[in-house]
Amino acid sequence: MKKIIAANWKNNGDKKFIKNYFEYFSKNLNNTNKNEIIFFPPDLYMDQIDKYKKQSNFSLGGQTLNTAGSDSDGSDLVLTSGTSSEMYINNGCSYILIGHSEIRQFSNFLIDGPKMDRRWTERETIILALQGSDSLQVIFCVGENEDDKNAGDTHTILSEQLDDLCYLKVKPKKFIVAYEPVWAIGSGKIPTLEDISFIHRFIKSSILEKLSSLKEKDIMVLYGGSVNLKNAKDILCAPHVDGVLIGGASLKVKEFTSICNLKI
Ligand code: 13P
Secondary structure: OOOEEEEEOOOOOOHHHHHHHHHHHHHHOOOOOOOEEEEEOOHHHHHHHHHHHHOOOOEEEEOOOOOOOEOOOOOEOOOOOOOOHHHHHHOOEEEEEEOOHHHHHHHHHHOOOOOOOHHHHHHHHHHHHHOOOOOOEEEEEEOOOHHHHHOOOHHHHHHHHHHHHHOOOOOOOOEEEEEOOHHHOOOOOOOOHHHHHHHHHHHHHHHHHHOOOOOHHHEEEEEEOOOOHHHHHHHHHOOOOOEEEEOHHHHOHHHHHHHHOOOO
């Protein structure tokens, strides 16, 4: 199966950086590459990057949807600073990241009290993504933090987080999950390859258990957290790994291009 190699730029980059980056990337990306390459740039630069899609084969995605939820009649509530799924689609995006740990942390911070819990927000956000005029493919991020891991709660946390993706009124076309242990993001630490495979397998079976009508081929699990050129090939070749979601190393154009050009 085609692997996904995704670059999450977070809040990095500017116009000059983008020009230099894509001049190199377009020239050096191996055209026989069969993998699906996705860039998740900051929203403001979506248009700048969209024009390079003609030269190199990649897709674009948004880093999150900002939502205030929907009204009792189903219409979206207005939100200053919000970006709708239609806007992403209109700007050439076909993917959307939902539930990245950096966003979860932030929404927990914003939303206090039991009225609106974190998981309600994730469900509402996915529904808005899927209700777009031509729906975006959700990449749903899950992952335990260091305390959860040390307490042996990884599986419980992941299963709870996956409920948001599985128990929706609108179903995604395909289930793509990014497993990003919070303790591995930007830390240089990664789980062992055996642990990555084991957890990816757990994620797939947990989704299949919750949604018995689904087939394993409809689920992809990506790994994210301190992926770089040294470890990417081993991670991509590990059983049950269908791709990678890369932060820091995706900003280094030579390193990211080399990862995209790996023969897997
Ligand atoms: P790093 O690759 O910098 O650890 O970031 C991972 C990440 O958060 C991707 O979404």
